[in-house]
Amino acid sequence: MLTAVAAFAPAKVNLYLHVVGRRADGLHLLDSLVAFADIGDCVRAAQSAVLSLAVSGPEAGPITGLGEDNLVLRAARLLAGHGAIAAGAALQLDKQLPVAAGLGGGSSDAAAALRALASLWRVPIPEQELLALAAGLGADVPACLNAGPVWVGGIGERLVPAPALPPVGIVLANPRKPLPTAAVFGARRGPFSDTGRFEPMPREAAALAQMLTRRRNDLTEPAMTLVPEIRTVLGRLAALPGALLSRMSGSGASCFALFEDRAAAIRAWRLLAAAEPGWWCAAGTLGAAPQQFSRQFSG
Numbered sequence: 001m002l003t004a005v006a007a008f009a010p011a012k013v014n015l016y017l018h019v020v021g022r023r024a025d026g027l028h029l030l031d032s033l034v035a036f037a038d039i040g041d042c043v044r045a046a047q048s049a050v051l052s053l054a055v056s057g058p059e060a061g062p063i064t065g066l067g068e069d070n071l072v073l074r075a076a077r078l079l080a081g082h083g084a085i086a087a088g089a090a091l092q093l094d095k096q097l098p099v100a101a102g103l104g105g106g107s108s109d110a111a112a113a114l115r116a117l118a119s120l121w122r123v124p125i126p127e128q129e130l131l132a133l134a135a136g137l138g139a140d141v142p143a144c145l146n147a148g149p150v151w152v153g154g155i156g157e158r159l160v161p162a163p164a165l166p167p168v169g170i171v172l173a174n175p176r177k178p179l180p181t182a183a184v185f186g187a188r189r190g191p192f193s194d195t196g197r198f199e200p201m202p203r204e205a206a207a208l209a210q211m212l213t214r215r216r217n218d219l220t221e222p223a224m225t226l227v228p229e230i231r232t233v234l235g236r237l238a239a240l241p242g243a244l245l246s247r248m249s250g251s252g253a254s255c256f257a258l259f260e261d262r263a264a265a266i267r268a269w270r271l272l273a274a275a276e277p278g279w280w281c282a283a284g285t286l287g288a289a290p291q292q293f294s295r296q297f298s299g
Contacts, residue, residue, distance in 0.1 A: 004046040005119045009112035010036040010147055011097055011172060012104030012140065013249050013256055013286060016215035018193035023155070028185055031195040032152040033162060034143050037170050039284040041096050041105060043072060043112040045120045048090040051076055057095035059280075062178070063106075071110040071137060076117055078133055083123040098280045100178035102250030107140035114145060131159075149287060151197055163201035165287035166208055169265025173237060173272060174254040174280040175229040184251040187222035205260050209244035212258075216247075223252035230255065236276065240268040258286070 014032045021029035041057070053073050055063060063070060072093055079085070091113065097105035111134060118125060125133075134141040139156030149162035196215040202208040224230045230253050237246035237257035242264040246257040259265040262285045269283030 002047075002120060002122075004044060005116040006042060006044040007112035007116040009041040009043055009097075009105070009108035009144070010038065011040045011282075012036055012108055012144055013170065013172075014102075014217060015212055016196050016247070017217045017219060017250065018196050018215070019188065019218040020195055021192050027155045028188075029154060030152060030156060031193075031197065033149070033197070034152050035149045035162075035165055035286050036108075036144075036147045037172070037284050037286050039096070039170075039172060039282045041109055041112070042094040043109055043116050044092040044094075045113070045116040046090045046092075047120065048088045050088040051080070051091070052088070053091040053093065055093045055095055057093070059095040059098050059105075060093075062099040063095065071106045071141075072113045075110040075113040075137055075141075078136060079114055079117050079121070079123060079125075082129075082133055083121065083125065085121050085123065087121060089117060089120060096282075098174050098176070098178070098254070100180055101174050101254040101280075102179065102181075102248065102252045103172070103254050104140045104144055104250065107138050108144040108147075110134070110137045110141050111144035111147070114141075153195075163199075165201065166203050166205050167261060168205040168208060168286045169259035169262045169283065170286045171237065171240065171243075171257045171259065171265050171269045171272060171283045172249075172254055172281065173233050173256070173276070175227070175233050176278060176280060177227045177229055177253045179223060179227050179251060179253045181251040183226055184219050184223045187225050188219065189222070193218055205258060206244055209258050212245055212247070217249070219251050220248045223248060227253045229253070233279070236272060240272060242268055254280075 017032040151160040233255045243257040265283040
């Protein structure tokens with residue numbers, strides 16, 4: 001008998017992000033290459049007669065007051081309604097990623113909740129139906145549900161699987177400045193960009209970084225008008241030994257640097273964390289497979 005499921009909620013990283021247009025309703029059209037790191041939160045779902053959520057972890061503070069608006073609970077209610085599930089679940093969210101940081105933390109948490117509960121409740125839901133449910137929770141949630149490299153288009157709902165990335169180390173850094181996505185898009189000015197998709201996928205970290213230097217994150221400048229510290233973060237990341245590329249992720253304020261491998265990223269992270277103790281920093285590997293993100297417990 002399945003008693004609990006734990007699902008990892010990895011950080012979402014926009015390796016590039018081009019704003020390519022705007023719909024009549026005001027929503028921006030995007031083109032992005034998204035990948036996921038082995039750095040993130042964890043959602044655990046255990047059998048229970050009622051639905052509940054407990055939040056813990058070093059980044060739990062900003063979301064403990066959300067109550068019923070938490071995306072994890074919204075995902076649980078949505079899946080229960082879709083599957084006519086009467087059972088509850090005791091949900092636990094271990095929050096390691098900063099909030100409103102451009103790393104898709106809330107969306108990834110919601111996706112992890114869907115994966116965990118679909119398994120715990122044994123909901124026989126086809127993948128496309130689960131993706132449609134995910135889209136109802138937010139534009140980033142479908143990509144987070146798959147948790148693999150993906151080309152993202154439209155307002156975030158058009159997903160095309162991308163080839164596997166080469167092994168690459170990553171350092172993430174945030175200056176402890178939350179930055180709402182809507183405010184960044186509202187500050188954006190200027191023309192739209194062309195799409196930046198490429199093929200084939202480079203097979204080495206340095207070649208991938210070189211390919212990405214010919215692309216950018218179109219939200220960086222508007223984000224820096226709201227949080228000038230982003231410029232400092234990017235500069236510090238670029239100056240780390242072995243850094244191949246530094247860039248802002250999503251709408252910020254988190255930024256990343258790519259490295260030849262995990263070991264190089266960890267060495268650089270130790271230097272950055274010691275120099276900037278007030279920042280949130282983490283290091284790991286980019287491109288982990290989604291199959292590595294769940295554990296089941298039977299009893």
